[in-house]
Amino acid sequence: MPNKFDDEPDERSIALKGLNAVISRDLTLDQVEQDQPLPPLAREILYGTCRHYYSLEAALKARMPKPLRRKDQDVWALLMMGAYQLLYTRVPPHAAVNTSVELVQQLRKPWARALVNGVLRGLARDQEVAANDAEQNPAGSVAGEAHHNHPQWLAIALRHQYPETADALMQANNQRAPMALRVNTLRSTRAKIMQQLNEAGHPVSAGQLAETLMLDEPTAVLELPGHSAGHFSVQDAGAQLANACWDKSKPSTAHLLDACAAPGGKLHHALEYLQPKRFLALEWQPARLAALQLEAERLGHNQRTGDYRLGDATNLAWWDGVKFDRILLDAPCSGTGTLRRHPDIKLHPVDLEAQASKQLALLTNLWQTLQDGGELLYCTCSLLRDENDSILAQFIQQQPDAVISRFELPTGAATEYGWQLTPLDPATDGFYYARLQRGPKTVEVEQK
Ligand SMILES: C[S@@+](CC[C@H](N)C(=O)[O-])C[C@H]1O[C@@H](n2cnc3c(N)ncnc32)[C@H](O)[C@@H]1O
Incomplete structure (x- = not known):
């Protein structure tokens, strides 16, 4: 039976260009896909190589005579995707090696032909051993980042925060998302x-x-x-659970703000579920706002009484002074809860301190627009306390009228101030939700 991976050099060349952009230019897979639609094999290679980056890196480095120069990251990308096909797919080894050697031509680096050929052939010979080393034997020759396919900083953070489940969580992060x-x-x-x-x-x-x-x-x-x-x-099913966090005892929503609205999943769900009398969708990137409006049209929500506005939620230049009774703040974050869908996040540095200070700034600024007795749902797709409970801890410390309001979801676990979903439940990505009410701190807020 012919193998679907045979004879698709164009797709591999698209994958090479994309992977090189991710590795050398820090582009995200989403950005690569915006520039160039990804046919199935290119997508499989790109996502798979990012997902297994660290074990592939270890397997290759063990066979390289010396590290490649910075300017030869394109050759590195080619070796990585060749190794991915050898170790993680059913592409026949000869096809993985030969198509990689052919692609050297596109890089205009004839010297790399022998290197790619030699390294990948060696890997093909040892592929069973290599796969075992990389994935199954943490104490084996490939250690550290390689066996769990997470960068070291993230593995350390996850082990610290989830001491009992970190290994299972990292394994779950390496699966394909439903x-x-x-x-x-x-x-x-x-x-x-x-x-x-x-x-x-x-x-x-x-x-x-x-x-x-x-x-x-x-x-x-x-x-x-x-x-x-x-x-x-x-x-994602975990993203949909945002709607289960609102306080159901409040009968209706008069004025809803989604302060970081694009691409609009949670906003549109809230419109379907809360059916607010008015809403404002705020987003600071024009292209993302335009895409959000198109999505609103598809769903029929553009007919509703609401505004889609370009603005920066860390200031109030966009605000007309009319307060909201419900605010959704789905803050920009590390995205560490979505590694199954965005495995490239693992390859790029994350400035957690900068993220955290922006998250706190957003919360502090938006609080001014919430009416007394109103509620704010703080949300991230992060697994990390620094962007979650730690932001809430700082915020309630500085804000006398901010009260944590507890709730439960059908999956995940309670944290100090909110609720954490993780991909340990394969149905959901990792989301954090916390609900705040604006009112005097002395008010005891019941668990819903
Ligand atoms: C996590 S995404 C929101 C996802 C969205 N809630 C959904 O469910 O589809 C965060 C969004 O906030 C936007 N954003 C980041 N910083 C912002 C700011 N200062 N003001 C407004 N929007 C911002 C980003 O461009 C991005 O579209």
Whole structure:
């Protein structure tokens, strides 16, 4: 039977260009994909190489006569993707080696031909041993970052914060993410969408919320019937749980602010669920705001009473002075809860201190726009305390009228101030949620 990986040199050349941009120019996989749509094999190679970067690096370095120069990162990218195909896919070894050697031509570095050929052939010969070293034997010849495929700083942070589950968590971070849908309850029902998708050959099962569906197999969204009609959105099941954090005892929402709104998953879910009388979606990147508005049109939410505004949530230049009774702050963060979907995050340095000070600045600034008795949902897709409980701890210390309001979710675990989801539940990415109420500190807020 022909192997789907045979004879697709163009896809490999797209993968090489993309991987080189991720490694040498610090581009994210999302940015690579914006520049160049990724055909399936290119996507598999790019994501897979990033996911297993550290074990591949260790396997290659053990076979390299000396490190490559900085200006030869393109050759390094080529070796990495060759090694990925050898160690983690069913690409026949001869195809992985030969297509890599052929790609040297594109780099215009003829000297690299012998190197790529020699290193990958050696790896192909030892591939079983190499795979064992890299993935299964932490005490073996490949140690440290390699066996858990996380950078050292992150492995240390996770071991510190999750002493009992860090290894399982890192393993979970290295899996492929599932695909979840959120039914647009203003346009359809879960039962109808389930039936449509099952009939179209895309089996789905019910997720934790009444509007959540889990696809058995991740699928290109445009192939799913009902998508263009706005009957559902693709949204991680953990992200959907944001809506379960609001205080249900508050009967209605008069004025909702989503302060960091794009691409709009949580905003649109909140519009479907809370049905606020008015809303404001704020975003500081014009292209992201435009994409958010297109998504609103697809879902039919552009008809609702609300504004989509370009603005920086660390200041109040965008604000008309009318206070909000509910604020969603889905703060920019390290993204360490989403490594399954964004494995490239592991390759790039993260300035946690800068992130944390921005998160606190956002919270402090937005607090001024929340009315008395109103609630603010603070959210990140981070697994790290520095961006989560630690921000809340600092904030309630400095803000006399900020009160932590507790809640429970069906998965994950309570933290000191909020709730942490992790991919230890394979249905969800890692999200942190904490709810604050504006009111005198003496008020005892009941657990919901
Ligand atoms: C984590 S994403 C939000 C995801 C979104 N809530 C959703 O569920 O689809 C954070 C967003 O905040 C935006 N952002 C970052 N800093 C901002 C600022 N100072 N003011 C407004 N938006 C900001 C980013 O461009 C990004 O689109």
